[in-house]
Amino acid sequence: MPDWDPTRKNPEEKPDDSGVSRRDFLRISGITAAIPLVAKPKLVMAAGEQIPVHGPGKVAMQFNVNGKTYKADLEPRVTLLDALRDQFEITGAKRVCDRGECGACTVLMDGKTVYACSVLAIEAQGKSIVTVESLMHDGALHPIQQAFVENDASQCGFCTPGFVVACKAMLDRNPNPTPEDIRHGLSGNLCRCGTYDGIRKAIAQVAQKGA
Template sequence: MQLPRKKLESPAEGVSRRTFLKGAGIAAAAVGVSGVDVAGETPSSQESLIVGPGPVPFQLTINGDTRSIEVPPSTTLLDLLRDKLGMTGSKRVCDRGSCGACTVMFDGKIVDSCSILAIDAVGREITTIEGIGTPENLSALQQAFIECDALQCGFCTPAMVVSCTALLNDNAKPTRDEIRAGISGNLCRCGTYINVFEAVEKTSGQGGRDD
């Protein structure tokens, strides 16, 4: 069973994401976004809220905390996390949703944060690697990654842990094939996939490496 990366709806009917991004980047343009709670106000179903191209205030829920944000509507969730909030566990590599290094959870489902506008995350629960564990208090999965030697350079590891955590949240005892499908969107240039499989199996009580 594959754990698909979540697809988001277009910000407004009749407005493509390409048009939205283009409009947000032009100083003289304004972008229509329907149904987004900006600065605590939700427009009626008969209205479209005009935002941008300058910074827009809104609130996001990240790792259980409500944060007040003010960024241009063209800002991606990845850029917000790394450059504005200092949450650098999500990595910028391909910047096109191909490598999975920027994976976060979005209402419990994995998504590529480089492919989502921060303003599209209003009203959602965002979980990053920083919300899963800390060096002083590792999650069981993070501890298993260490014990099973499931990392080498470590660059892909935060996103890999996020994907595996989402998988285990949905399926407490995944099969090897289900684990393989669950991390299919995460590339590891060091090739530690087998060790990752073992770490997930160890966490779920299905064996894994003991040494």
């Protein structure tokens, strides 16, 4: 276990004068552009039936994330990842490549891992979305998260939430993976720090103990 506690404030650190975090700043600066304007969908005729056309403006949407209902007015072009992070402040899934290549935005959709950057929010409605935030219970880390800590499986930590979700999905599907299953099952997530060895050890540990 590292003796450095990331949650403890450095006593030497000066408080931020503005009292405005980076996220708050981004949100405040975006307010002027965020005038909600939700029009009812227009209808088009398709094979003798009227069906709704959504967008290109904002559409009233509703999501189930970690068992809770969230609502927002979003354009059809907004991805699930941007909706989670920018609308609902659920920032565990990270925006890195935004092209379905790195895995940092991995979430579960109806129990299966997907890249939240490659799912349109409008298509995630009516699905059960689970993010890394749901894994902790009563302040205690999930066994997979605990194993990451114990096996030194993160360095900068930016890929970690995506990896943890991918690990959970893999172990739920295959509780006793071989080393090759682990490599193949986690191939959709990249770590630029190179913590793969620690991650493999963490998985092997959880598989042995049971998650």
